[in-house]
Amino acid sequence: MDERIRYMTIALEEAKSAAAEDEVPVGAVIVKDGEVIARAHNRKEASDCAVRHAEIEAIESAAAKLGNWWLEDCEVYVTLEPCAMCTGALINSRIGKLYFGAEDPKAGCCGSLYNLPADVRFNHRFPVEGGIMRSECAALLSEYFKGKRLKR
Amino acid sequence: MDERIRYMTIALEEAKSAAAEDEVPVGAVIVKDGEVIARAHNRKEASDCAVRHAEIEAIESAAAKLGNWWLEDCEVYVTLEPCAMCTGALINSRIGKLYFGAEDPKAGCCGSLYNLPADVRFNHRFPVEGGIMRSECAALLSEYFKGKRLKR
Numbered sequence: 001m002d003e004r005i006r007y008m009t010i011a012l013e014e015a016k017s018a019a020a021e022d023e024v025p026v027g028a029v030i031v032k033d034g035e036v037i038a039r040a041h042n043r044k045e046a047s048d049c050a051v052r053h054a055e056i057e058a059i060e061s062a063a064a065k066l067g068n069w070w071l072e073d074c075e076v077y078v079t080l081e082p083c084a085m086c087t088g089a090l091i092n093s094r095i096g097k098l099y100f101g102a103e104d105p106k107a108g109c110c111g112s113l114y115n116l117p118a119d120v121r122f123n124h125r126f127p128v129e130g131g132i133m134r135s136e137c138a139a140l141l142s143e144y145f146k147g148k149r150l151k152r
Numbered sequence: 153m154d155e156r157i158r159y160m161t162i163a164l165e166e167a168k169s170a171a172a173e174d175e176v177p178v179g180a181v182i183v184k185d186g187e188v189i190a191r192a193h194n195r196k197e198a199s200d201c202a203v204r205h206a207e208i209e210a211i212e213s214a215a216a217k218l219g220n221w222w223l224e225d226c227e228v229y230v231t232l233e234p235c236a237m238c239t240g241a242l243i244n245s246r247i248g249k250l251y252f253g254a255e256d257p258k259a260g261c262c263g264s265l266y267n268l269p270a271d272v273r274f275n276h277r278f279p280v281e282g283g284i285m286r287s288e289c290a291a292l293l294s295e296y297f298k299g300k301r302l303k304r
Contacts, residue, residue: 053244060201083240084243084274088235088237093203113273114266121258122265
């Protein structure tokens with residue numbers, strides 16, 4: 001199996017865990033040398049903190065596991081295009097590469113509103129590949145928001 | 153005393169604590185209704201995690217104190233212009249206003265490289281006032297980096 005599908009499937013499982021906890025369903029996985037070293041999902045509501053996006057949780061977990069904040073040998077898989085905060089966190093963490101699922105036209109900073117990972121003025125840049133399992137990732141989000149609207 | 157000076161002085165004390173711990177000296181303070189509800193400094197090296205900038209620490213602490221991730225009634229004072237990650241975190245947290253000390257021409261996203269807080273496409277915008285105690289904030293950073301270079 002295409003390893004991008006394998007890792008994005010794990011990120012999707014994380015996103016589903018978020019949905020089950022009534023969080024916006026976004027999941028993230030960090031891979032080093034073919035091994036999943038961190039997997040996490042959005043915990044904003046549970047933690048009452050807007051910082052707790054899936055990517056931040058995954059970065060912290062990966063850095064703790066490696067005992068090192070420098071993640072240049074790592075790849076991250078996220079179900080949704082990262083926002084400004086998470087893209088900035090990936091730059092600061094010197095991530096090696098980003099794969100994401102669905103584009104985020106309202107907040108995405110890896111190609112949609114901005115393309116921060118390609119900005120040569122920052123001290124780190126990284127390649128980005130979007131659209132991995134796009135329809136599955138997007139469907140999970142639309143179902144979640146549809147459910148929210150129905151509840152209201 | 154101008155309250156901006158009062159709060160930035162506290163942020164500077166935090167930045168000095170960071171320097172004493174051999175961290176890049178940046179401090180942040182969050183104020184609500186005239187009360188300092190959070191103060192923090194950069195802990196990147198101690199935590200081995202690139203996410204642990206002063207602003208992130210302060211946002212988490214303020215949200216925990218309020219039991220709410222929504223910080224629209226709060227103001228944040230930071231000694232250095234926030235990077236992409238921290239500016240994004242302030243947008244996500246719906247911060248009311250940002251005051252910062254020194255500009256960051258290499259990574260600043262609140263006027264230098266980008267002006268993310270003013271982007272009408274995001275779901276939150278906030279006013280920014282830079283240059284509060286600029287010279288003191290900048291001097292602390294230059295002294296720190298000068299010391300680092302001498303050690304090498």
